[in-house]
Amino acid sequence: MxxxxxxxxxxxxxxxxxxxxxxxxxxxxxxxxxxxxxxELARRVGMSAPAVRERVSRLxxxxxxxxxxxxxxPAAIGLPVAAWVRxxxxxxxxxxxxELARRxxxxxECHRISGDDCFLLKVHVPAIDALEAVxxxxxxxxxxxxSFVVSTPVxxxxxxx
Amino acid sequence: MxxxxxxxxxxxxxxxxxxxxxxxxxxxxxxxxxxxxxxELARRVGMSAPAVRERVSRLxxxxxxxxxxxxxxPAAIGLPVAAWVRxxxxxxxxxxxxELARRxxxxxECHRISGDDCFLLKVHVPAIDALEAVxxxxxxxxxxxxSFVVSTPVxxxxxxx
DNA sequence: CATGAAACTGGCGTGAT
DNA sequence: ATCACGCCAGTTTCATG
Numbered sequence: 001m002x003x004x005x006x007x008x009x010x011x012x013x014x015x016x017x018x019x020x021x022x023x024x025x026x027x028x029x030x031x032x033x034x035x036x037x038x039x040e041l042a043r044r045v046g047m048s049a050p051a052v053r054e055r056v057s058r059l060x061x062x063x064x065x066x067x068x069x070x071x072x073x074p075a076a077i078g079l080p081v082a083a084w085v086r087x088x089x090x091x092x093x094x095x096x097x098x099e100l101a102r103r104x105x106x107x108x109e110c111h112r113i114s115g116d117d118c119f120l121l122k123v124h125v126p127a128i129d130a131l132e133a134v135x136x137x138x139x140x141x142x143x144x145x146x147s148f149v150v151s152t153p154v155x156x157x158x159x160x161x
Numbered sequence: 162m163x164x165x166x167x168x169x170x171x172x173x174x175x176x177x178x179x180x181x182x183x184x185x186x187x188x189x190x191x192x193x194x195x196x197x198x199x200x201e202l203a204r205r206v207g208m209s210a211p212a213v214r215e216r217v218s219r220l221x222x223x224x225x226x227x228x229x230x231x232x233x234x235p236a237a238i239g240l241p242v243a244a245w246v247r248x249x250x251x252x253x254x255x256x257x258x259x260e261l262a263r264r265x266x267x268x269x270e271c272h273r274i275s276g277d278d279c280f281l282l283k284v285h286v287p288a289i290d291a292l293e294a295v296x297x298x299x300x301x302x303x304x305x306x307x308s309f310v311v312s313t314p315v316x317x318x319x320x321x322x
Numbered sequence: 323c324a325t326g327a328a329a330c331t332g333g334c335g336t337g338a339t
Numbered sequence: 340a341t342c343a344c345g346c347c348a349g350t351t352t353c354a355t356g
Contacts, residue, residue, distance in 0.1 A: 019238060027233060034231040035196065039353060049353080064237040069230045070195040072188060072319050076225040077180060079322050084274060084281055098314040106322065110315035113245060113308035120245055120308070124320035147274035147281070153259040154271035156317075158233050159285035161240050161267065200328060210328080212345050 019064075022047070023055060027064070030056075031158045034068050071156075079106075079124040082149040083131060085138070086117035093141035094118060100141070106134050117145065179223055183208070184216060188225070191217075192319045195229050232317075240267075240285040243310040244292060246299070247278035254302035255279060261302070267295050278306065 025045050029036060038056070042049040059065045074082060089097050097119055101110035111120045121138075125131050128148070135144050186206050190197060199217070203210045220226045235243060250258050258280055262271035272281045282299075286292050289309070296305050 027231070027238075030231045031233070034229045037353065050355090053354080062237065063234050066232040066234045068195045069232050069317070070188070070191045070319065071227040071230050072192070073224050073227045074320055076223065077188075077322070079320055084272065101315050106320055107315055108320040109317045110313070111245065111310050112312040112314060113310055115306075115308040117308070119314075121315075124322070126322055145276075147276040147278070149272050149274055151273040152271070153273060153280075154262050154268055154282075156230070156270045158231065159235055159240055159267055159269040161238070161285070161287055198328065209346055211330085211347085214329080215344075 023059060023064075026052065026055060026059070027158075030065075074108075074124045078126050081125045081128055081131070083123045083125070084147050084149065085121045085123055085135070086145040087119040087121065087138050087142050088117045088144075089119070089142035096141045097138065100137060104134065104137065118142075179220065179225055184220060184225075187213065187216060188220070188319075191226075235269075235285045239287050242286045242289055242292070244284045244286070245308050245310065246282045246284055246296070247306040248280040248282065248299050248303050249278045249305075250280070250303035257302045258299065261298060265295065265298065279303075 022045055026041060029041055029044055038049045038053045041056075042052045045052065056065070074080065087097055098110065098112070101107045101119065101121055106123050106125055107121050108124055109122045112118060113120050123131065123134055125134065131146065135146065138144050183206055187202060190202055190205055199210045199214045202213045202217075206213065217226070235241065248258055259271065259273070262268045262280065262282055267284050267286055268282050269285055270283045273279060274281050284292065284295055286295065292307065296307065299305050
C-alpha cells in the first residue's frame with residue numbers, strides 16, 4: 001500500500017478511476033460489439049489505438065472486463081427447451097448440489113440464492129420429457145421447483161445503474 | 162421426394178448439417194475463447210483461414226451463433242448486489258411488466274416462465290436498499306418475490322446436451 | 323514508426339447432385 | 340451443367356515491439 005491505507009476496491013492505483021468517461025464509452029462500445037478492433041474503438045473515442053489497447057488491457061486485468069463469451073442459440077444445437085429450476089437441499093446435501101450442477105452439461109448456470117430455495121439453475125434439454133432425468137439427479141439431494149422458459153422479453157445484457 | 166423437397170429447418174442446403182463435426186469443434190473452440198483468430202481456428206481444425214471464416218459466417222447467419230458478448234463484472238462498475246426477482250402480474254398487467262423490465266436499466270435479463278409467477282428477472286443494484294425503488298416499480302403491476310445472489314457456483318456457460 | 327501477422331476479396335479447382 | 344465448398348494469392352488493415 002503506497003500512500004492511502006486501503007487499496008481502491010477495483011485494484012486501480014490511487015487517483016485514477018477505473019471508470020472515467022472514456023472507459024465508460026469503451027465498455028459501452030464493446031458491449032454492443034466485443035469484437036471491435038482497437039483501431040475502430042480508437043476512432044470512436046478520439047484516441048490512438050495503442051492508448052485504447054492499454055486501457056482495455058487494464059480493464060481486463062482489473063477484472064472489470066471478466067471475459068468474452070460466445071452466444072449460441074441452444075435451439076440451433078438441439079436444445080430448444082429451457083427451464084429454471086429451484087433446488088432446496090436436504091440436510092447436509094448443499095455442497096453436493098453445487099457439485100452436481102457443475103458436472104451436469106445440461107446446466108448452463110447455477111446461482112446460490114437467499115430464500116427458501118438455495119439454488120437457482122438454468123437447464124437446457126432437447127424436449128420436455130428429457131427434463132425428468134436431470135431432475136431425478138437433483139432429487140437425490142433435495143426438492144426441486146421447475147419453470148419452463150416461454151420467452152425472453154429481455155435477453156441478457158449488461159446492466160447500467 | 163428424394164432430396165429436394167423442403168429446405169432444412171436451419172436454412173442450410175440439403176444434405177449438409179449445420180452441425181457437422183468440424184462446426185462442432187469450431188463452436189467448442191469459440192466457446193472457450195470467442196476472440197480466436199480465423200487463422201488460429203484454421204490450425205486447430207486443419208483447414209484454411211478463409212474456409213473457417215466462411216463456416217463461422219454461415220453459423221452466424223443461420224442463427225446458431227447468436228452473437229458475441231462482453232462479460233463485465235457488475236461489482237466493478239458499482240453494482241455488487243444481484244438478485245433474482247419473480248413477478249406475478251395482476252390481472253391485465255402482463256404486458257406492462259415486460260415493458261417495464263425492458264426500460265429498467267437495473268434489469269439485465271427477463272424471462273417469461275410457466276408456473277405461479279410469470280416473470281423471472283435478474284436485477285443489479287449498488288446496495289441492498291437500492292432494490293426497494295426497483296421493486297416499487299414492479300409492485301405497481303403485481304407481486305414480487307426476491308432472492309439475493311450469494312454466489313455463482315456455475316457461471317454462465319454454453320450447455321452441451 | 324516499422325515490421326510481421328491477420329483479415330477481406332476474387333478467381334480457380336473439385337466433388338456431389 | 341449446377342452448386343456448394345475449400346484452397347490460393349492478391350491487397351488492405353491491424354497488432355506488437
